[in-house]
Amino acid sequence: MKPVRTTARAMLGAIFVVSGVRIVLNPDSKVEAAKRVTDRVGPMLERVDPRLPSDARTLVRLKAGTDLIAGLLLATGRFTRPAAAVLAANLVPTTVAGHPFWTMSGPERAQHEGHFLKNLGLLGGLLLAAADTQGKPGIGYRTSHAVERSQRSMRRAVRTARREAKIARRSAAAARRLPG
Incomplete structure (x- = not known):
């Protein structure tokens, strides 16, 4: 089972590594979509600590960097359970902000609904990886x-x-x- 786990983790982590690199290098491509979430989260962050970044561009870049690092950890088999949990937690706001198909109509709705469901599938895989004890007792x-x-x-x-x-x-x- 180890080769299957290793391959599956590498495949699952790869999408987050590639996406993380692209977004770290070009965060502006995701800022507009992220504002649906960051406009709500930003003021809360400022109340917690005014020194924390609260602008959408910085938060997008931080999230992408987190995805990149956690994706690498998952893909290489290091700290796989915490890495998968971090990726799962990060995927929820990304999915909600990036694919709000419920607000759309026509072919655009179908496209975003497909991406939303794909992300749900990724979330399921991440939850399995976060719970996987690799055959050892939890x-x-x-x-x-x-x-x-x-x-x-x-x-x-x-x-x-x-x-x-x-x-x-x-x-x-x-x-x-x-x-x-």
């Missing part, structure tokens, strides 16, 4: 089983301690009965 499984092992170990220790205390009581009682 942290939830390992945690619950570690707790169960600890509880079994404690029960065993308590039984052993009781048994040893019982033996010690018998030994002490027998020692008291011996003529001394």
Whole structure:
């Protein structure tokens, strides 16, 4: 299964790497579409910290850089789960801002609806990659089983301690009965 995972991650990450490079080099091509989201997010960022960038061009470039880095990490098999989660989180505003087919009509609507559905498919793949433990137990499984092992170990220790205390009581009682 490892070759399939490796190939799938490389294929999934490639679209974000290529797109990220293109947009970092030419952010103006996406600024107008991004304004649907950045006009709402910008004021919130300014309230959080006035030093944070809030203009659409800078936010587009930052998002593209994040996609580029996370795409490279996913494609190369490094930090695959966090990289896939970051890409999935970034894909949601991109899809909503870039392909609002519900506001369109005619052939333009069909085109954007297709891109929207393609992005949903990518999102599904990213969610699978973010959840993929590569055949190893996930942290939830390992945690619950570690707790169960600890509880079994404690029960065993308590039984052993009781048994040893019982033996010690018998030994002490027998020692008291011996003529001394």
